[in-house]
Amino acid sequence: VGDHDAFAELVHATVARLDTAARLILRDPELARDAVQDALIRAWRDLRSLRDPDRFDAWVYRLTVNACLDQARRRRRRPLEVEVTPLFTPLTPDPAIAIADRALVDHVLRRLDEPGRAIVVLHYFLGLPLTDVAVSLGIPIGTVKSRLHRALIEMRAEAAAGVSSPSLASGGNLA
Amino acid sequence: MTGDARIERALPRILADLGTGPLPDYTDSILTRTAAMSQRPGWTFIERWIPMDAVSEGKAAAPRVPWRAVAVVALIILTVAIGAVLIVGSRHRELPPSYGPAANGLVVYAHGGDDIYVGDPATGQGRPITSGPEVDHSPFFSRDGSKLMFQRSADSGSSGAQHLMIANVDGSGVTRVTDEPLVEIGGGDWSGDGRSLMILSSIGGQPTMTMFDLEKGTSRVLDVGMAVESVQFRPPDGRELLFVGIAPDGPHIYVMGADGSNRRSIVASSDGFQGPTWSPDGSRIAYSQAVRATGKAFTHIVGVEGSGDVVLDQPTGAIYQLLPVWSPDGTSLLVGRGYWDRPEIAPPGTTPEPDRYRLAVISADGSVPDREFQPSGFSFGSGWDWSPDGTKVVTHPTDNTGYTVVDIATGDEQHFVGWFEGQWQRVAAPR
Numbered sequence: 117v118g119d120h121d122a123f124a125e126l127v128h129a130t131v132a133r134l135d136t137a138a139r140l141i142l143r144d145p146e147l148a149r150d151a152v153q154d155a156l157i158r159a160w161r162d163l164r165s166l167r168d169p170d171r172f173d174a175w176v177y178r179l180t181v182n183a184c185l186d187q188a189r190r191r192r193r194r195p196l197e198v199e200v201t202p203l204f205t206p207l208t209p210d211p212a213i214a215i216a217d218r219a220l221v222d223h224v225l226r227r228l229d230e231p232g233r234a235i236v237v238l239h240y241f242l243g244l245p246l247t248d249v250a251v252s253l254g255i256p257i258g259t260v261k262s263r264l265h266r267a268l269i270e271m272r273a274e275a276a277a278g279v280s281s282p283s284l285a286s287g288g289n290l291a
Numbered sequence: 292m293t294g295d296a297r298i299e300r301a302l303p304r305i306l307a308d309l310g311t312g313p314l315p316d317y318t319d320s321i322l323t324r325t326a327a328m329s330q331r332p333g334w335t336f337i338e339r340w341i342p343m344d345a346v347s348e349g350k351a352a353a354p355r356v357p358w359r360a361v362a363v364v365a366l367i368i369l370t371v372a373i374g375a376v377l378i379v380g381s382r383h384r385e386l387p388p389s390y391g392p393a394a395n396g397l398v399v400y401a402h403g404g405d406d407i408y409v410g411d412p413a414t415g416q417g418r419p420i421t422s423g424p425e426v427d428h429s430p431f432f433s434r435d436g437s438k439l440m441f442q443r444s445a446d447s448g449s450s451g452a453q454h455l456m457i458a459n460v461d462g463s464g465v466t467r468v469t470d471e472p473l474v475e476i477g478g479g480d481w482s483g484d485g486r487s488l489m490i491l492s493s494i495g496g497q498p499t500m501t502m503f504d505l506e507k508g509t510s511r512v513l514d515v516g517m518a519v520e521s522v523q524f525r526p527p528d529g530r531e532l533l534f535v536g537i538a539p540d541g542p543h544i545y546v547m548g549a550d551g552s553n554r555r556s557i558v559a560s561s562d563g564f565q566g567p568t569w570s571p572d573g574s575r576i577a578y579s580q581a582v583r584a585t586g587k588a589f590t591h592i593v594g595v596e597g598s599g600d601v602v603l604d605q606p607t608g609a610i611y612q613l614l615p616v617w618s619p620d621g622t623s624l625l626v627g628r629g630y631w632d633r634p635e636i637a638p639p640g641t642t643p644e645p646d647r648y649r650l651a652v653i654s655a656d657g658s659v660p661d662r663e664f665q666p667s668g669f670s671f672g673s674g675w676d677w678s679p680d681g682t683k684v685v686t687h688p689t690d691n692t693g694y695t696v697v698d699i700a701t702g703d704e705q706h707f708v709g710w711f712e713g714q715w716q717r718v719a720a721p722r
Contacts, residue, residue, distance in 0.1 A: 120322075120325065120326050123322075123325065124322050127318060127321065127322060128318060131315050131318050131321075132314060132315060135312065135315045136306075136307060136310035136311055136312070137310065139310040139312055140306055140309060140310040145312055149315070149317055152315070152317075153317060153320075153321055156321050156325070157321065157324060157325060157328070160325035160328060160330065161325075161328060161330055162330070163330055164330055217301060217305055218305055218308060218309065221302065221305045221306065221309065222309055225306075225309070227647075236302075236306070237306065237310075240302040240303050240306055241302075241303055241306040241307060241310070243303070247426065247444060250426075256401035256405070256428045257426060257428045257429075257444065258401055258428035258429035258430075258442070259401065259428075261428075261429065262429075262674055266674075268299060269565055269613065269614070270613075270629075271299075272563055272565070272581075
């Protein structure tokens with residue numbers, strides 16, 4: 117710990133995953149890029165606080181989520197200075213994922229605010245247990261569970277109601 | 292497998308698919324910057340002076356507990372608590388009815404991440420019910436408002452397993468209900484007499500009901516051979532249960548004896564249900580159901596044997612209204628309502644609503660016009676409940692900055708500190 121080459125290895129191993137998580141939370145590739153850079157620079161600066169190298173991933177996930185929430189707060193404070201980037205599309209979308217399912221999740225994800233998205237992303241994308249999500253976000257585990265539950269309920273309701281219409285699959289604005 | 296489960300299982304892949312962009316091209320830039328940047332010296336981190344786990348995992352991995360000292364302190368606290376209970380108990384606190392209108396007591400919330408508090412919305416003052424290294428969460432008042440059930444993370448929370456705990460509302464009498472921790476607790480209910488808890492948790496990978504008899508200290512699994520999504524005791528005596536079961540032909544709302552006998556399907560729908568709940572008198576059931584043909588989700592009220600299923604009106608632009616909560620007097624429902632917010636998906640003739648989420652109070656018989664509220668920061672991620680006297684609703688903004696009490700008559704909002712995740716205590720009306 118503390119060696120820059122080792123840090124570079126860790127960065128190369130995690131940056132794509134962090135970038136994806138930040139994109140999902142912020143729904144804006146430029147802000148996501150800023151958040152990941154902030155998080156990794158902070159990770160380097162504070163690396164000596166990390167005693168257990170095995171905890172690097174969880175630690176840097178937390179730093180990234182916090183950097184995302186900081187970016188979101190700044191965006192709210194300066195709404196006119198931010199250029200809203202069109203929703204990106206994956207370069208190679210997974211053909212096994214139904215377009216309707218993808219559109220549905222995209223739709224519901226955009227409806228959530230950043231903390232709500234952070235919960236979904238930390239748990240379902242980064243695979244953190246709910247207790248770690250709660251610790252990462254500094255909120256009670258009950259709140260994490262209830263918010264996740266409600267996000268899933270909304271997803272179910274909209275899936276059942278067929279909200280994921282073709283018009284949604286074509287993209288759309290930021291909620 | 293239901294469509295719901297299919298999407299949930301596919302979520303990690305869908306999220307990865309949605310979030311994937313070009314490979315980050317800024318990695319070298321970061322590393323160039325960090326290579327030129329000095330690190331904070333190790334001695335400046337508090338983590339270097341106390342065990343790292345205590346910081347990196349919050350209270351999840353606190354230092355080894357000196358159990359002997361804790362036992363002595365606990366004994367002293369227990370003695371003091373028993374004395375206090377005897378003194379207070381001698382005053383014989385009057386309890387409210389288990390269902391129907393009651394006076395407003397305290398609001399239960401979480402504060403500081405790991406502890407449960409109760410607060411008085413009349414004064415804004417709060418106090419802890421639990422404290423210490425344990426991770427306590429998801430509090431729920433008994434129907435008569437005298438006790439709290441909550442969850443306590445087992446084995447430092449690393450496994451996600453939870454113990455069920457109960458305590459008196461003054462924080463005394465904290466008791467563990469479960470011998471073995473439960474996994475993936477998915478809700479539950481107190482019986483009206485406060486003697487039983489019905490809890491949903493994963494058993495063998497399937498959400499299953501377990502009844503805990505708090506007087507006898509026993510538990511009994513009620514396996515109905517299918518996954519169960521929500522469960523509630525029927526008012527007033529709890530002899531029957533209301534639950535959503537995922538049968539081979541799709542989700543059903545079932546009513547069944549609390550002993551597992553006489554199960555009957557009340558409503559079935561391949562599209563599923565949200566939040567079926569008994570009216571306070573136990574004669575009706577409110578639930579939400581999506582209708583694929585209309586692209587909307589509606590709130591229904593149905594008789595206890597499936598008779599007279601009524602769909603409640605909702606505004607034209609509303610896409611859904613979900614998770615109904617009966618008012619204490621059974622005349623109204625509190626629902627979360629969502630509107631179409633984008634022109635491209637809004638039906639013809641409707642006006643998209645940019646701020647799409649509302650709390651709505653709707654009359655159960657349609658006799659009174661709807662009332663809509665939009666408390667600060669309200670979203671579908673918020674929870675909501677009635678005050679026991681039916682004059683207010685409590686909710687919380689999704690940025691977790693506190694909880695909000697809204698006066699239904701005036702729309703006035705009061706804001707308080709704390710994460711609302713429980714409900715409002717019922718107390719006896721003053722004589």
